[in-house]
Amino acid sequence: MNQANRNVLCMTGIKKSFSGVPALWGVDFALEAGEIHALVGENGAGKSTLIKIMTGAYRRDSGVIEYEQKSVAFQNPTEAQAAGIVAVYQEIQLVGRRTVAENIFLGREPHRFGLIDRRAMNTRAEEILERLGLHINPRSPVDSLNIAHRQMVAIARAISFGARILILDEPTSSLTETEVSVLFDVMRRLKSQGTAIVYVSHRFEELYAVCDRVTVLRDGRNIITRSLSSLSRLELVCQMLGRQPEEVSQGVTAFTGLQNSTDQPMLLQAEALRYKNRLNGVSLEMRHGEIVGLAGLLGSGRSETARVLFGAEPLEDGTVKLEGRLLSLRDPHDAIAVGIAFLSEDRKADGIIPELSVRENLTLAALPQLTQWGIVSKKRQIELVNRFMQRLNIKAASAEQKIHELSGGNQQKVLLARWLCKNTKLLLLDEPTRGIDVGAKREIQSLIAELANQGLGVLMISSELEELVEGSQRVVVLRDGQSIAELTGEQNNIKTILHAMAI
Template sequence: MLLEMDGIDKAYGGVPALRGASFAVEAGEVHALIGQNGAGKSTLIKVLTGYTRRDAGQVRFRGQDFAPAGPQAAQAAGISTIYQEISLVGQRSITENICLGRETRRFGLLHWRRMHEEAAALLGRFGIQVDVRRTLASYPTAVQQMVAIARAIAFQAALVVMDEPTSSLSDAEVQVLFGVIRQLRAEGVAVVFVSHKLDELYAVCDRVTVLRDGRTVQVSQMDGLPKLELVATMLGRDLSSVARAGATAFGAKRGRHGAALLAVQDLRAGPRVQGVSLDVGQGEVVGVAGLLGAGRTETARALFGADVRDGGRVTLDGRDFAPQGPGDAIRAGIGLCTEDRKAEGIVPELSVRENLTLALLPRLARAGIVDETRQAAVVAQFIKQLDIRCAGAEQPVGQLSGGNQQKVLLARWLCTDPRLLILDEPTRGIDVGAKAEIQALIRALAASGLGVLMISSEIEEIVEGADHAYVLRDGRTVARLTDAGLSEHAVMDAMAHGAHAGLHAPMLDAHA
């Protein structure tokens, strides 16, 4: 065994994250590590990579006891990590990012030419041709992800940990990444692969370890392991109950259109939004699909007043709507759940209570003084209603699992009693169980009359969850899909080919 972890305990502020977890990886295998949010995957990885110290247990790496003093020590020992959130320096060049910490020197000075060559060669292995002298931030997320991987590999690692490496990659890029992973395996490097996407695990992994509630509950070969069994183990549920559920938990569609709520015509904002048109009715879940960089998030931000709008017409309840900032949008009854929970959603050090009521606070205050009785009532109600699992309303929200953080953010908007909720990737990076809860919640919210604009990269979420859906491509609406026309094939076709060119004018006529 290359790596053996046994009886690992770890608690944060008294809340156990790992309870006697074990994990073993052989050289030259690709090992999937899965579990619901809060199962302890991230904590196990942090223990392994030296970001945090275990409370108890043994770790043996390359046959020796292993207790890294920090991430650098782990890296020096041969363990490289690629995190879900890219942890590189955006303002420095790609070369600097790849070579940071292991710079090539000549006569005591940096040997820039050699380093540029190395960086370009490493990225070339993944089929990526970029100017390595330019800053990292000037490239799209997918390229940044590849740079993170190149950096990990450049350290001559014996074990590469990839924590949801595909969450910001397109399908083609995922295939490139899989090629790299297979190449690493052939070279005898072990890869720990963390992902919520089962298909990816089956495509690339040899074995799987399942964590649940901080314990290791299953270790087996991927080959011949039924997907259903894997899901059931992860959830700790009976097989038959999973079998009854669909791929998503949205439930029945309404199949009809509500009264018009939001109408967007030819919206333009910055380079990414070049002509987006869409409609959301009361009680509808409207999907927005598109590849990375199609302008979905930017559209949401422009509608919410977070970014400046360059043109186009937006009406809310038939009246022109041009918010000068998020405050205007919130007062008009709109909420926006952002894609990036950590950077744009939670205030990690503040309590669940403060985070949950952040948008509502102005309304909870009279003469600037917060009515704490009403605040506590609102918080208690939503913790119960959304089943937010926390040690209490005063627990810092940063300590919750991703799924529960997302519920707090949903509650932040729901408690403002909005009419339109914009959800940007509402189920990204959260476990299967919490995902199902949130999908069911979205449907329940729509049934109560709320209009939902749901941006998602998961096609089945769009197809099963939305009453109708729009596909964006290069900042423009290229397809409006309804009823039987809303199929996986149609969505993918529109993403790939842009459906019928110049469609937006006739499309608006079609349902005016």
């Protein structure tokens, strides 16, 4: 049998744009019957778009999709499911108060004499669960099951459609190691029965444990499709990031004149931080006036670390000390009160309030200090805004211009100014220069260095390795929710960071 005939799905030259912005640039993807195929890539690589086209949630702009040697154009996910292409997403969509069997056959219940035939439904559900090697009572309410068993019920529901292709999107994000092992057993069983599985995950250990081939997407393009056994972890990381291990570009950022902070007092000490299964023992520390970079692939725990330090996610175990004082942060309000500030990577969702003015956005955190008897002092507010607009070179028609009308770089400067209005000691920056033009990017990098030289501690998360190497005195590398390397001096280089991410 030739390769083409082995493919249960063949997508060729798939293109998709949103509002004129390309998300996929002619992607090819082929899936063989009875294989587990990893689909990987960083944020914005195009994985979700490709899956949604595969399942009929999105319509492709151009390209060809052949399923079981026939050209198809699914109008919606229902058509794809009926044909045997089913996705199980990270957020499990089941009805908690219904039984396992009811969830498996929801909307497709067998009937007898006009009534739901519960005996037949339970029997058929039991047969599907048995096919997967699962010992779950089909009569149990779903909300009585743990997360792993709910995941299995979602897979059983997919199989009940007669799925020839099963798409699993980050299925282990909430599972323990033992539960992951059970999932892998189910996947191998389905593989042996001829089901093709598309497996989306950022965890390399899992990819190499269960997957046959891997397709890497980057910036909406298909970079490689290879057998995983022929690809080292370091090669896989480099393909995802578009780098070579020996590449080191110097002088491409505006971080200049960073002072030595080794003689400064300790600012932050975070030990063995744990949160769900996303942080599994992250430790780091920094001094006043120090910029510490946080490196890692998607899902390594970078953003979760920042959010836990800001009180936006609950710390389940571990300790956080600021200037030697043990903190117990219940929410961001507590973090702000002790001098911790956070700029999220999603500026539009978690940063700016689009319909408010530059003045209102900039002074949002400082309003308690600008208020007397419940009334905001407009005079003090304007004085503060004018000072920081000038200091940060914020380009706007006026302080009353709506912030959504500003460029991305100027929006980011407003958010920085918001925290500089406060007595900020520790600044957590998650992708501070993403999505802004080169000129504004260099201005912000220069500003970060200036703030550090004035004694502010900065924890900087960035996917751009040059930014971390040139803008940090130290880089802490995370992998699978753990801090696995701390790089300083000559060891703080792109090659060493890539090795630490992969090995």
